Amino acid sequence: MRTRFILINTSHAGNVGAAARALKVMGFDDLVLVAPRWPDVLEREETIQRASGAADVLRQARIVATLDEALDGVTYLCATAMTPRDFGPPSVAPREHFAALAASGHSVGFLFGSERFGMSNDDVYRCHAALTIPTAPGYGSLNLAAAIQVIAYEWRTALGGFAVAAGGARPAALADAPAVGGMLQHWEQALVEIGFLDPAAPKKLMPRLNQLFNRAQLTVEEIHILRGVAKAMSQAAGAARR
Structure with a gap:
């Protein structure tokens, strides 16, 4: 199933690298940046360092000027916004929503706003659903890369997940x-x-x-x-x- 992660107006280069790492860990590689603060953000040293082995995701990531360009081919768009908007899409928890979305056949896009200002109302209104990560009451502030990791994990789980690699010593033979x-x-x-x-x-x-x-x-x-x-x-x- 085609999946794209879209970052709007990202201001910290390290978050782009950390986002690439989060995606690779969960088996995703389609990353698009919309008008980031640094035009050369994909080549910056901090970005590469924070990617920590996900350089291939950075190499194929794209930078575009508008959200319309980033949405090419996407048929279902999810905002990640903790604050509900009037007239906006329904706010849903990722896990419950993804269970049905994974079987829909859509090309899915996950939209993340800037670190400083979040997502604009206009961007949220374009989405089919607003994902709200359940957090402790009174404090729902997540770092951008952390939010991407949570969404990527929940989406991968909904798609079937990965098998846990067997590890540790082989079980010893029991005495008769x-x-x-x-x-x-x-x-x-x-x-x-x-x-x-x-x-x-x-x-x-x-x-x-x-x-x-x-x-x-x-x-x-x-x-x-x-x-x-x-x-x-x-x-x-x-x-x-x-």
């Missing part, structure tokens, strides 16, 4: 019942040798240890460790008797 039983016999012997367990009156110590180790879901390696502990206890008891 005979291995646990053998380890318990080893521990019982060691506990007797150090005087902790009275074989004439064992009570329920070993069944309780059995349940404890069952709950622990011991791995084969952990069984080896526990047998090593039991062996060390027996050796210490033997040395003490000599």
